[in-house]
Amino acid sequence: MSIQNKGKIIIIGAGIAGLSSAFYLVNDGWQVEVLEQNDLGNSCSYGNAGMIVPSHFTPLAAPGVVTQGIRWMFDSKSPFYVKPTLASISWGLKFLKHSNQAHVDRSAANLRDLHLASSKLFNQWATLDGFDFELTQKGILMLFKTEKLGHEEAELAHTARGLGLDVDVLDQQATQALEPNAELDVLGAVHYKCDGHLYPQKLMANLIQYLQNKGVVIHTRHTVSEIEVANHQVKALVANDKKFAADKFVMTGGSWLPQLAKKAGLRVSLMPGKGYSFMHTPVDDSRGLIHSALLLEARVAVTPMNGQIRFGGTMELAPFNNKVNINRVEGIVRAVPDYLPDFKMDIPKVKNIWYGYRPCSPDGLPYLGATKKLDNLIIAGGTGMMGLSLGPIVGHTVAEIANEQKISVNISQYSPDRFQ
Known part of the structure; x- marks a missing residue:
């Protein structure tokens, strides 16, 4: 019919x-x-990290983001930058108004539900004829190197469990056991088993x-x-x-x-948040990654896809432009081996660097x-x-x-x- x-x-x-x-x-x-x-x-x-993230139940506007962002603005290789313009000032004032715990608490359950519903729909798509997009529902590792951030992530994991999400807090040994093919230089990780990843292309x-x-x-x-x-x-x-x-x-x-x-x-109040990514092919096929990961202190996303690894990061809130800020890309490249010593890379050529604009509401x-x-x-x-x-x-x-x-x-x- x-x-x-x-x-x-x-x-x-x-x-x-x-x-x-x-x-x-x-x-x-x-x-x-x-x-x-x-x-x-x-x-x-197309060029994003390909992550499915019920773990992201905290909106961008949250306590501490403004203070950290101000510190990062003075580092050319940092993961965050805001170019002062009339549009960014107007957006920023609204962002400041919402960067509080009450806003986070109001938003968490609804964001969780959106992501979980979307994850189920991805699972349905993966069963359709002609659909093969490397869907992997093994979770995402939030890798940390400092005790301070480890403590903060453990508290966030406790909140996540209260929201019904499947999450484990792991020490270094347990984290390494999840990635037997790659050396990890971290204190530990939070494993959001509710998350996943895919190949966007x-x-x-x-x-x-x-x-x-x-x-x-x-x-x-x-x-x-x-x-x-x-x-x-x-x-x-x-x-x-x-x-x-x-x-x-x-x-x-x-x-x-x-x-x-x-x-x-x-x-509609919105700022474009420019991000960069590039693909890396491991020298040894046996030294790859099983899970996607976030390198927390560096704010770098890492996702295995299509036999390669995609590295991505940075957030430049600025007017549209066609320039690649190589300093920001260098910041990503230099941060990776601090967590993943096997992945020592040269800075990619500009032609191999992808960039796109995330639509960020205040x-x-x-x-x-x-x-x-x-x-x-x-x-x-x-x-x-x-x-x-x-x-x-x-x-x-x-x-x-x-x-x-x-x-x-x-x-x-x-x-x-x-x-x-």
């Missing part, structure tokens, strides 16, 4: 949020078109092929130049001098969400829901460093909103209108 056609819906953005939304919408009977300003293959959904390729097979039309190199609004509704989009009309619209757009929203008369929470100002527009973005992990549940929720169904997760904190 064929699914009844529910109408036409246009999605702006072919990152993980946009493609996940298309996945659930087309399967619910919508005619779906996607407008993407670039080619398929260079969004933040394969996932995105799987989604694109699936959607095209389902009849979803993806228009690449189509930048939305105008959004036509009338009677509290979006009527059409203009891209490449062509008009695209639909019954409903979904606005993703990653770090370009504020510019898109402005075209519709909306204000309270560290997503924008997910319908906007009250326009009846037929759904906004999905602002997921920061959690974008890939939350992709499936964001798409699933977008479809529930479009179908006017009961929402299966609590999105009350994620209103896209909250900073209007």
Whole structure:
């Protein structure tokens, strides 16, 4: 029996949020078109660490982040930098307001539920014909070298257990036992067994092929130049001098969400957080990693994928630019052997360094829901460093909103209108 056609819906953005939304919408009977300003293959959904992280129940806006960030700003190789601009000052004042324990406590359970629901959906995707994206649900190791950070992580692990997450605190010997093929120079680790990882390039390729097979039309190199609004509704989009009309619209757009929203008369507070990654091939195939890991003091992500290791990190909150800050990349390279002595690397050539922009909201929470100002527009973005992990549940929720169904997760904190 064929699914009844529910109408036409246009999605702006072919990152993980946009493609996940298309996945659930087309399967619910919508005619779906996607407008993407670039080619398929260079969004933040491709070069990230590929981590699925129920462990990330603490939003970016949290106690201590501001103080640490100020210290890091004066180190050219540090993992964090904010370029002072009018936009960053406005964003920063909102960030300061939310960097408190009460905000963390209010947010934790909802973020946990989002990630756990998304992890289950990843498991479902992995069973589909044509889907093979190296999904590994063995957990993530939070590696630490100092007693101070070990104590802080143990306290966070205690909170995680209180939230029902599967987590162990390990000493050096137990940590090393989980990685028998690589030497670890750490005091210990927290093992979030609820976490996992995958290979983003394969996932995105799987989604694109699936959607095209389902009849979803993806228009690449189509930048939305105008959004036509009338009677509290979006009527059409203009891209490449062509008009695209639909019954409903979904606005993703990653770090370009504020510019898109402005075209519709909306204000979304967001800063692009530039991050870098590169791939490394171990000299000896037998000296690889089994788990993905975070090198905590250095703020470096490490993920085995496609027979290689992806290293990534840094957060530059600054206007868009096409420059690779080699000092930040050097900071990643130099930090790795402090934890993983087997991985002594040269600084990669610029052509081998990937960078992308994480869409960071000032309270560290997503924008997910319908906007009250326009009846037929759904906004999905602002997921920061959690974008890939939350992709499936964001798409699933977008479809529930479009179908006017009961929402299966609590999105009350994620209103896209909250900073209007």
